[in-house]
Amino acid sequence: MLNTRFDFSRLRTLTRFLNGSDARTEDRRPGARVLCVASGKGGTGKSIMASNVAVLRSQRGERVLLVDFDAGLANAHLLLGLAPRYDFGHVLDGSIQARDAIVVGPLGLSLISGGVGRHALANPTRRELELLFDALRPLEQEFDLIIVDLGAGLSYSTVAHLAAGSTLLLVTNHEITALSDAYALYKRAHMVNPHIRVGMVVNRAPDEAQAMSAWERFKATSFQFLGHHPELVGWVPADEAVLRSVQARKPVSLTEPDSRAARAMAKVAAWAPIEVARTTSAFYERARKALR
Numbered sequence: 409m410l411n412t413r414f415d416f417s418r419l420r421t422l423t424r425f426l427n428g429s430d431a432r433t434e435d436r437r438p439g440a441r442v443l444c445v446a447s448g449k450g451g452t453g454k455s456i457m458a459s460n461v462a463v464l465r466s467q468r469g470e471r472v473l474l475v476d477f478d479a480g481l482a483n484a485h486l487l488l489g490l491a492p493r494y495d496f497g498h499v500l501d502g503s504i505q506a507r508d509a510i511v512v513g514p515l516g517l518s519l520i521s522g523g524v525g526r527h528a529l530a531n532p533t534r535r536e537l538e539l540l541f542d543a544l545r546p547l548e549q550e551f552d553l554i555i556v557d558l559g560a561g562l563s564y565s566t567v568a569h570l571a572a573g574s575t576l577l578l579v580t581n582h583e584i585t586a587l588s589d590a591y592a593l594y595k596r597a598h599m600v601n602p603h604i605r606v607g608m609v610v611n612r613a614p615d616e617a618q619a620m621s622a623w624e625r626f627k628a629t630s631f632q633f634l635g636h637h638p639e640l641v642g643w644v645p646a647d648e649a650v651l652r653s654v655q656a657r658k659p660v661s662l663t664e665p666d667s668r669a670a671r672a673m674a675k676v677a678a679w680a681p682i683e684v685a686r687t688t689s690a691f692y693e694r695a696r697k698a699l700r
């Protein structure tokens with residue numbers, strides 16, 4: 409006999425469950441993939457790389473958040489032609505939520521700025537980093553990809569990111585000074601996170617021969633002393649199109665997409681590990697734990 413008193417609310421619950429849109433399922437949704445961009449030495453082109461990769465991944469329809477974690481000396485907003493009203497300083501002093509510090513840039517990509525010249529952010533304490541990681545944590549559910557532009561060197565906050573992340577883009581130049589600092593960073597990254605996947609980009613190289621020779625030297629040294637080496641994602645030529653794009657405050661991938669540098673950066677943005685740059689638990693939870 410047909411049960412006319414069928415409980416439709418139970419059916420809806422079951423349907424939601426099977427469709428994977430049950431509230432509990434939602435909480436367990438994997439968060440954003442996270443790509444860290446770091447270098448040993450400063451000025452190697454991290455922010456140029458991070459902002460262009462952010463634009464190129466947005467172009468594919470991904471919801472991208474660029475986090476300028478060069479806290480205190482942030483400049484990603486300049487490269488994107490943005491003037492953020494708020495930055496991490498405001499998040500830290502509790503005046504706003506991290507979400508409210510987001511500014512929307514080219515192709516709808518989102519940026520959170522680290523703030524310029526704020527003393528407290530140049531050397532954040534453990535407590536301040538905990539607060540920032542907690543503040544960023546909810547955003548993981550709102551984006552497909554988070555790209556973190558890290559400051560140069562091996563600061564406490566950079567090491568926490570390296571310990572928590574699955575995927576690192578290591579930006580270097582072909583000079584020995586940049587390579588040597590990149591080696592120090594690579595070694596440290598592996599020490600705190602043996603499973604990290606590291607891809608190297610030789611940026612601002614005069615030509616392919618010098619880029620390849622730098623890469624071969626890096627690879628050989630890493631292998632000799634550590635028993636492993638990163639993979640080569642690509643090399644980007646020194647290109648005046650990049651300088652013009654900095655002047656124009658727009659990523660070169662938008663101003664001169666056919667330039668040699670932009671084409672090389674498109675290859676970097678297509679690096680396959682970016683598709684799977686995820687850890688089993690929330691990135692910012694892991695970063696917080698790494699501070700202990």
Ligand SMILES: Nc1ncnc2c1ncn2[C@@H]1O[C@H](COP(=O)(O)OP(=O)(O)O)[C@@H](O)[C@H]1O
Pocket residue numbers: 447449450451452453454455456457483611612613644645646647648650651654669
């Ligand atoms: N491929 C390139 N060709 C020419 N100039 C470049 C290239 N990459 C970076 N630069 C120059 O180097 C400067 C520093 O780059 P930036 O990304 O800010 O370095 P970082 O973030 O590592 O400190 C840029 O403002 C730009 O003038």
Ligand SMILES: [Mg+2]
Pocket residue numbers: 454455456478483557
């Ligand atoms: Mg930078």
